[in-house]
Each structure stands twice: as structure tokens, then as C-alpha cells.
Amino acid sequence: MLASLNVWADVIAAGLVGAAVLFWIVQLVGNGVSGRFRQKFRFGQWPEHDEIIPIFPRLIHFLHVVNMIMLAVSGIYIRFPFYPGLKPLNQQIHYIAMWAVIVFMVIRIVYALIVDRKTFAFTRQDAKVMPQAMMYYMFVRKHYPHLSKYNGMQKLTYGYAFPVLLTFLAITGLSMFWPAQLLGWTGSIASSAAYARIIHFTLAALIITVTLIHICLSFVEDFPALMIFFGLRRQYWEEDYDEYYEEDEELDDRSDARPDDQLDDQLDNAAVAKVLAAEDPAPRKKSKK
Numbered sequence: 339m340l341a342s343l344n345v346w347a348d349v350i351a352a353g354l355v356g357a358a359v360l361f362w363i364v365q366l367v368g369n370g371v372s373g374r375f376r377q378k379f380r381f382g383q384w385p386e387h388d389e390i391i392p393i394f395p396r397l398i399h400f401l402h403v404v405n406m407i408m409l410a411v412s413g414i415y416i417r418f419p420f421y422p423g424l425k426p427l428n429q430q431i432h433y434i435a436m437w438a439v440i441v442f443m444v445i446r447i448v449y450a451l452i453v454d455r456k457t458f459a460f461t462r463q464d465a466k467v468m469p470q471a472m473m474y475y476m477f478v479r480k481h482y483p484h485l486s487k488y489n490g491m492q493k494l495t496y497g498y499a500f501p502v503l504l505t506f507l508a509i510t511g512l513s514m515f516w517p518a519q520l521l522g523w524t525g526s527i528a529s530s531a532a533y534a535r536i537i538h539f540t541l542a543a544l545i546i547t548v549t550l551i552h553i554c555l556s557f558v559e560d561f562p563a564l565m566i567f568f569g570l571r572r573q574y575w576e577e578d579y580d581e582y583y584e585e586d587e588e589l590d591d592r593s594d595a596r597p598d599d600q601l602d603d604q605l606d607n608a609a610v611a612k613v614l615a616a617e618d619p620a621p622r623k624k625s626k627k
């Protein structure tokens with residue numbers, strides 16, 4: 339029974355990671371063929387943000403990334419120890435990262451409850467817009483249905499799926515770490531630990547898959563925000579904040595001032611038209627003889 343469950347766990351894990359790889363391929367090809375990459379990377383038509391991402395959640399996110407990489411790599415090695423000499427060191431790495439990830443997860447949940455709970459609140463409107471967002475990601479719809487900072491799927495992933503999966507990983511992981519204390523009530527510590535190991539491994543494959551999809555969408559949908567999140571780029575709205583609002587005030591003072599979004603549209607369109615014209619000049623009229 340345990341042996342066949344272990345084989346199934348490997349099959350499920352391979353299927354999940356295969357699905358994530360397929361997702362990457364579809365996104366890269368789809369964005370290239372549909373011209374979205376050109377719009378985004380060439381003309382800079384990325385989602386607009388009107389708020390500064392605070393340093394604290396960015397820092398926690400960075401620490402999570404570091405720990406998750408350590409846990410995933412060391413975990414895969416625990417299951418498939420292709421080079422036996424590294425076993426004790428690898429185990430210590432998993433143990434250190436597991437405590438770190440638990441501590442940071444608790445801190446992030448407390449922060450969310452106190453500071454940015456609303457960002458993850460799933461509304462009826464989110465449920466309505468979710469199919470449209472899904473169709474956009476599947477290249478069926480042309481435009482992204484912007485409703486709030488995160489769409490319904492992002493709220494469910496960041497606010498629920500990640501914390502719930504990590505909690506179950508922590509519970510199953512700690513049952514292997516302290517089997518006598520945590521699994522004694524089951525009556526059979528050894529076989530319970532073996533089941534915990536299978537669940538832990540399958541959930542690890544699931545969280546790795548969700549994370550790979552999350553990385554893919556961050557890359558193709560909002561590359562500038564991804565860079566900002568890792569401190570590799572300054573938030574443009576931080577740099578240009580004063581200048582931007584000074585310009586706004588000047589425009590408001592003028593009686594013929596038009597709404598901002600109309601102005602931005604015109605500026606964008608003019609810039610895009612200029613680049614397009616340079617790349618693809620209009621055919622010259624034939625001169626009459």
C-alpha cells in the first residue's frame with residue numbers, strides 16, 4: 339500500500355511540474371504570437387500602479403523566495419539523494435529554512451490582518467470578473483479586466499492557497515520532525531510518519547507548481563513590478579511623484595485642461611504611432627511621368 343502510494347506521489351508530482359512547464363510554454367508562445375510581448379516590452383504598455391509598494395511586504399516576499407528555493411531544492415534532494423555525501427548538510431538546510439519560513443509566514447499573516455487585509459478580500463465582483471481574467475490569460479480575451487490591485491485568482495492564490503498549502507506543509511513536516519510527540523496519538527508512529535511524508539511530498543509538488551505559474555505570470559504580465567519587488571528598479575511613481583503632480587496642478591489651472599487619462603492616452607498613442615511609423619514607413623506614392 340505505502341509503496342504504491344509513493345509511486346503515485348511521484349507520478350502526481352511529475353504531472354504537476356509538467357503542467358507548470360506547459361503553462362510557461364503556452365504563455366511565452368502566446369504572448370509572442372499575440373503581440374503582447376511587443377506591446378509590453380517594446381512600447382512599455384505595462385499595468386499602471388498608483389500606489390507605492392511598501393518595503394516591509396517586499397522584504398518578507400524576498401525572504402520567502404530565498405527560503406522556498408532552499409526548501410524545494412533540499413526537499414527534492416531528501417527524496418532523490420543522488421549524491422549521498424551531502425545528506426546531513428542538506429537535512430540541516432531543510433530544517434533551518436523550515437523554521438524561517440514558518441516564522442515569516444506568521445509575520446506576513448499578522449501584517450495582512452493588521453495592514454493590508456482588504457487587498458486580499460475576495461468580493462462578489464471579483465468572482466464575476468474572474469472568468470474574464472482567465473480568458474485573458476488564455477488569450478481568448480484581448481484586454482485585461484482591471485478591477486483592483488489583484489484580480490480574483492491572485493487574491494485566492496496569495497491570500498488563501500499559499501498560506502493554506504504552507505500550513506499543511508508545516509504540519510506534515512513537523513510530524514516528521516517530532517514524530518513521537520505529534521503522531522503518538524495515532525497508535526502507529528512509523529506508518530503515520532510514512533503517510534505524512536507522502537502528503538508532504540505531494541503538497542510540496544503542488545506548491546512548487548503554483549509558484550512556477552506565479553513566477554511566469556509575474557514575468558509576462560508585469561515585469562517592471564517584478565523588478566521593483568526585488569529592488570532592481572525604483573518605483574517610477576516614487577521618482578516622478580512630485581514632478582507628476584506639479585504638472586497635474588499646472589494643467590488643472592489651465593481653463594482648457596483636459597482630463598488626465600485623455601492626455602495620457604494621446605501621449606501614449608502619439609509615441610506608439612511614432613515608433614510604428616519609423617519601423618514601418620508608409621509606401622511612397624508613385625510619381626507620374
Ligand code: HEM
Pocket residue numbers: 406409410412413414416417429432436437439440504507508509510511512514515535536538539542543545546
Ligand atoms: C513549511 C514548513 C516545512 C517543514 C516543517 C518541513 C519539514 C520537513 C521534514 C522534517 C522533512 C523530512 C526530512 C528528513 O527526512 O530528513 C521534510 C521533507 C521534505 N520536504 Fe519539507 N518542510 C517544510 C516545507 C517544505 C516546502 C515548502 C517544500 C517544497 C517547496 C518541502 C519539500 C520537502 C520534500 C520534497 C521533502 C522530502 C519528502 C520525501 O522524502 O518524500 N518542504 N520536510
